[in-house]
Amino acid sequence: MSKTDAPPGGAAKSESAPARSLILIGNPNVGKSAIFGHLTGVYVVVSNYPGTTVEVTRGVAQSKEYEIYDTPGANGLVPMSEDELVTRSILLEQPDAPVVQVADMTNLRRALILTSQLSDWERTGALALNMADEAASRGIHVDLKSVEKLVGVPVRATVAVRRSGVREIAERSFEGRPFQLRIEFQEAIEKAISDITALLPKDMRGKRGVALTVLSGDETIFPWLRNQTSQEVVQRLEAIREHVRVQFPGGVAAVINTERLRRIDAIVAQVMRIRDTAGNHVLALVSSWATHPLKGLVVVGAVLYVTLWFVGLFGAGTLVDFFETFVFSQFVSPFFIRLADAILPFPHSHVIEPVNWTLSLPLSALHQVDLFTVARSVPSTTYAVTDGVSLTWWQTTARVVHDFFVGPYGMITMAFAYGFAIVLPIVATFFIIFGLLEDSGYLPRLAVMTNRLFRMIGLNGKAVLPMVLGFGCDTMATMTARILETKKERVITTLLLALGVPCSAQLGVILAMVATISLTGVLWWVITVAVVMMLVGWLAARVLPGDSSDLVLELPPMRVPQFGNIIVKTIARIEWYLKEVVPLFVLGTALLFFLDLFDALGAIRSFAAPVVQGWLGLPAQATEAFLIGFLRRDYGAAGLLQLQQHGLLDELQIVVSLVTITLFVPCVANVFMIAKERGIRTAIWMVVFIFPFAFLVGGLVRWGMILTGSG
Amino acid sequence: MIVCPLCNKEIPQDAEQCRTRCPMGKNCGLIRCPYCGYEMPPESRLVKLVRKWVGTK
Numbered sequence: 001m002s003k004t005d006a007p008p009g010g011a012a013k014s015e016s017a018p019a020r021s022l023i024l025i026g027n028p029n030v031g032k033s034a035i036f037g038h039l040t041g042v043y044v045v046v047s048n049y050p051g052t053t054v055e056v057t058r059g060v061a062q063s064k065e066y067e068i069y070d071t072p073g074a075n076g077l078v079p080m081s082e083d084e085l086v087t088r089s090i091l092l093e094q095p096d097a098p099v100v101q102v103a104d105m106t107n108l109r110r111a112l113i114l115t116s117q118l119s120d121w122e123r124t125g126a127l128a129l130n131m132a133d134e135a136a137s138r139g140i141h142v143d144l145k146s147v148e149k150l151v152g153v154p155v156r157a158t159v160a161v162r163r164s165g166v167r168e169i170a171e172r173s174f175e176g177r178p179f180q181l182r183i184e185f186q187e188a189i190e191k192a193i194s195d196i197t198a199l200l201p202k203d204m205r206g207k208r209g210v211a212l213t214v215l216s217g218d219e220t221i222f223p224w225l226r227n228q229t230s231q232e233v234v235q236r237l238e239a240i241r242e243h244v245r246v247q248f249p250g251g252v253a254a255v256i257n258t259e260r261l262r263r264i265d266a267i268v269a270q271v272m273r274i275r276d277t278a279g280n281h282v283l284a285l286v287s288s289w290a291t292h293p294l295k296g297l298v299v300v301g302a303v304l305y306v307t308l309w310f311v312g313l314f315g316a317g318t319l320v321d322f323f324e325t326f327v328f329s330q331f332v333s334p335f336f337i338r339l340a341d342a343i344l345p346f347p348h349s350h351v352i353e354p355v356n357w358t359l360s361l362p363l364s365a366l367h368q369v370d371l372f373t374v375a376r377s378v379p380s381t382t383y384a385v386t387d388g389v390s391l392t393w394w395q396t397t398a399r400v401v402h403d404f405f406v407g408p409y410g411m412i413t414m415a416f417a418y419g420f421a422i423v424l425p426i427v428a429t430f431f432i433i434f435g436l437l438e439d440s441g442y443l444p445r446l447a448v449m450t451n452r453l454f455r456m457i458g459l460n461g462k463a464v465l466p467m468v469l470g471f472g473c474d475t476m477a478t479m480t481a482r483i484l485e486t487k488k489e490r491v492i493t494t495l496l497l498a499l500g501v502p503c504s505a506q507l508g509v510i511l512a513m514v515a516t517i518s519l520t521g522v523l524w525w526v527i528t529v530a531v532v533m534m535l536v537g538w539l540a541a542r543v544l545p546g547d548s549s550d551l552v553l554e555l556p557p558m559r560v561p562q563f564g565n566i567i568v569k570t571i572a573r574i575e576w577y578l579k580e581v582v583p584l585f586v587l588g589t590a591l592l593f594f595l596d597l598f599d600a601l602g603a604i605r606s607f608a609a610p611v612v613q614g615w616l617g618l619p620a621q622a623t624e625a626f627l628i629g630f631l632r633r634d635y636g637a638a639g640l641l642q643l644q645q646h647g648l649l650d651e652l653q654i655v656v657s658l659v660t661i662t663l664f665v666p667c668v669a670n671v672f673m674i675a676k677e678r679g680i681r682t683a684i685w686m687v688v689f690i691f692p693f694a695f696l697v698g699g700l701v702r703w704g705m706i707l708t709g710s711g
Numbered sequence: 712m713i714v715c716p717l718c719n720k721e722i723p724q725d726a727e728q729c730r731t732r733c734p735m736g737k738n739c740g741l742i743r744c745p746y747c748g749y750e751m752p753p754e755s756r757l758v759k760l761v762r763k764w765v766g767t768k
Contacts, residue, residue, distance in 0.1 A: 443716050444716075447717060563765070567761065568758055568761055568762045571758055572751075572754055572758045575755055575757060575758065576741070576752030576753075
């Protein structure tokens with residue numbers, strides 16, 4: 001594909017371009033580009049439409065017989081956006097080119113608005129009712145023969161992503177049949193149409209379309225009209241428009257649209273049947289509840305409950321137990337310990353410890369079914385140098401290398417074990433849930449629900465949600481720069497994000513810990529984090545002047561998630577996560593290894609003891625979790641999860657550590673980001689504020705729970 | 712052409728690749744929606760193969 005500044009219109013055609021053209025037109029997100037991709041060959045040109053930032057793609061059909069234009073999505077031919085203006089301009093530049101209107105079969109009503117306007121403009125072509133598979137799965141049946149009779153052009157059901165029906169409909173568009181979905185309006189408007197068309201050149205195509213565009217109040221048509229007629233004609237057209245306008249105080253465009261829709265609704269009722277299925281009922285119910293201010297909270301609660309069970313109990317419980325206790329502790333780590341002992345000999349003996357793994361299936365937070373147990377005695381990472389032996393230089397070096405790989409802070413025994421045995425099962429289950437939310441169409445509804453809460457603190461949901469719901473690696477800086485429209489929002493967002501809104505991957509591990517505590521503990525965590533975020537956000541909103549911009553999201557129809565899509569999305573996320581995160585786990589473990597090697601870890605533990613053990617009431621080992629939490633918060637959370645799973649944290653300590661790690665400083669990558677985007681001073685200020693703040697709040701929660709008897 | 716799961720807009724092909732400014736890595740490889748900022752991983756060869764196996768669009 002090549003990108004040029006050449007205009008996409010017919011005047012810029014090269015000599016080698018085919019003489020015929022075909023224009024793809026349709027509402028946004030109906031699959032035009034998929035159809036374009038299937039029809040065209042290798043040579044495709046993407047260029048900005050002259051005077052705009054809108055890109056138009058054109059290419060040569062694989063048969064080499066015609067050129068194809070992929071226009072921007074348009075809901076109508078009276079432009080409401082730059083995209084729609086460009087689409088109409090292309091139609092005007094190529095009056096004889098057939099049009100393939102690509103429509104979403106599940107939203108026939110929206111499509112037929114455009115079809116009727118193509119009729120007004122006397123275009124020829126065909127209608128592709130795309131996403132036929134989607135329609136079928138939702139019980140929607142469209143009588144194609146009746147539609148073809150009504151619209152006048154060839155009609156075909158297509159599934160663009162499977163290429164079904166695509167070539168056929170493109171070929172049939174050259175039959176020259178005109179779109180004939182003509183809508184008759186009330187007398188005053190029809191009279192005005194007639195008066196306008198009488199003033200237009202006899203050979204002008206689409207005079208009715210021109211007339212309706214003028215009457216709708218569109219000004220953008222006039223430059224073209226002046227070229228086609230004269231200034232005098234344009235002035236007379238404006239006079240007719242004004243004469244009609246005073247008869248309709250609510251606006252002529254509104255009247256035209258209403259009457260058009262009334263006729264289209266009648267057509268849709270005639271040609272479309274929706275099979276009443278239980279699935280449709282459920283989807284309709286969920287969809288209607290999902291954005292309701294109160295009922296939506298029920299849906300959010302249900303989603304969270306399922307997530308907590310699946311991620312926290314099954315993922316962090318059954319799967320982590322399997323990978324960590326059975327796979328790593330019983331096989332992988334012992335294998336590599338023995339291998340290291342064989343390759344790097346120095347006189348020592350490992351402690352042999354029994355490792356029992358039980359396959360358990362969780363039924364609830366309190367109940368599980370134990371199926372069977374596998375017990376093995378294996379060498380642990382703990383060892384003792386043979387008594388009375390003084391190690392040579394080579395043996396000491398071998399020992400260091402040995403410990404680097406299979407010691408307590410070894411690459412295999414800790415970095416890979418954490419990465420593959422602990423974090424991976426948790427994030428994998430979390431990603432499955434995410435795939436479900438995405439594929440079902442619920443995700444934007446969740447954004448709408450959360451936005452209501454964010455508006456209370458003067459923040460736009462679109463500022464934070466993409467980061468929370470997405471991966472958040474680069475999002476903080478570039479997101480605040482790109483999508484936030486006001487400085488106020490950018491500052492609040494940076495502050496709140498720096499306070500520690502976890503991205504989805506980190507949230508997965510945190511949720512795994514949340515699943516192990518009682519409802520009281522969960523409430524303490526949720527309320528503490530929410531209060532902190534809202535307090536800081538509220539204060540910032542008061543202090544910083546300016547308005548927040550609006551969150552505008554298109555809500556796709558809800559649908560039953562497809563198993564295949566969820567698998568694909570989950571694997572894509574896992575693959576990316578492993579490539580991105582495991583190296584950081586290795587780096588973090590290496591850091592701990594060297595700190596331990598030079599006896600610095602003990603010193604750090606002692607230094608941090610007044611805060612970690614005294615104020616937060618956590619065991620000394622939690623210091624390491626916070627230390628590696630600087631690198632990646634999910635790594636730190638995984639460390640805390642390990643302590644919890646080994647019984648070293650009681651419920652009070654879990655809640656305290658959860659609150660602290662949630663509010664903790666951002667990952668080091670994000671700190672560098674702030675430094676790069678906002679300056680080193682801002683980055684330092686944020687770390688200096690957040691670091692003690694997180695520990696302060698963690699300690700306050702601890703004492704709050706003790707004093708209220710919750711802990 | 713990918714449709715953003717959050718804002719439901721089509722992400723233009725040349726806007727797909729994350730233009731990262733993260734100093735921790737040259738290419739994080741994520742796809743970012745230019746309209747809402749939502750990030751998601753691209754489909755690698757392995758993922759495309761899996762998609763073929765499960766027979767999904």
